[in-house]
Amino acid sequence: MKFSQFKLLVDMMFTPDEQGGIKKRYDGVDVRQMHPLVLAYIGDAFFHLFVRTRLLSYEQAKVHALHAFSAQIVSAVWQHKAYLGIEPMLTDEEKAIYRRGRNAKSHAPRSSSVAEYHSSTGFEALLGALYLSEKFERLEEISEASFDVISRAMMAEIHGNTTEGTEEK
Template sequence: MKFESFQRLVAMMFEADDAGHLIERHGELTDYDIRQMNSLVLAYVGDAYFHLFVRTRLLSFDQSNVRALHAFSAQIVSAVWQHKAYLAIEPMLTEDEKAIYRRARNAKSHAPRSATVAEYHSSTGFEALLGSLYLRHETARLEELAEASFQAIAQAIMKDIHEKET
């Protein structure tokens, strides 16, 4: 982060009292017009949500090996697997949800080396969809799509493992 951006963010978050001590300004989560929000901001929120969802979901299988949990969760939330998750849940989506996905998928961003450009853009759309549901407090729908995505990824991983064994 550039220093100027950091300073601007700190200035929005804190103000100084008469003695020069920083006092936190309490920003509140309010109703957002998701259609007006930057798609990459929605993806930022959706990425955080999906990471937490996957990590929590994996705890139902193992609570003792943090390294394995971390490695497996990192694989599940990768752009490659999120792209596959989106393809699996696409038939479940409303037109509004598909529009959010498309807008974020088409947003200008830079793909990492671990995924193709198409997979990365698709995963950005997937994360933005989850982020939009989170910010609109559509908890039931968010959990439904996150669980369906988790199941799709798990099945695809099992299929890959089975194919490598045969």
């Protein structure tokens, strides 16, 4: 699914404007002023859809397997690893958004460490800010790079390489 299609689905959930169109409630709102957990909420939804769509390149028939695999990929543990892998490509402004999300008060689930959970919240806040700012090219670039980092780390883990990064062959 393209970003424009995803945006259309989100827009349909908002109230109609005066012309009968879709009113975007966040128009005119400075994303830098939004609560970081709201940004993370949007970023989480986006990354879930991104990963699910990306996995369709590999499997189209086994929905249960797709769901289980996508749930693992979007977990706090793997999002934390993704952030560590993409951090060098981020701008100072993007790192600042990440830090705001990471530092937001929230409660970590038992499936990850507190540090991983907070890091994943920062990662999601970054994606949410890019989405709401309509910086779709940058959003796709960061999402693809994150998916690549996660894929490589999973392969390394499967093949017994416990170090971060990729194996040399």
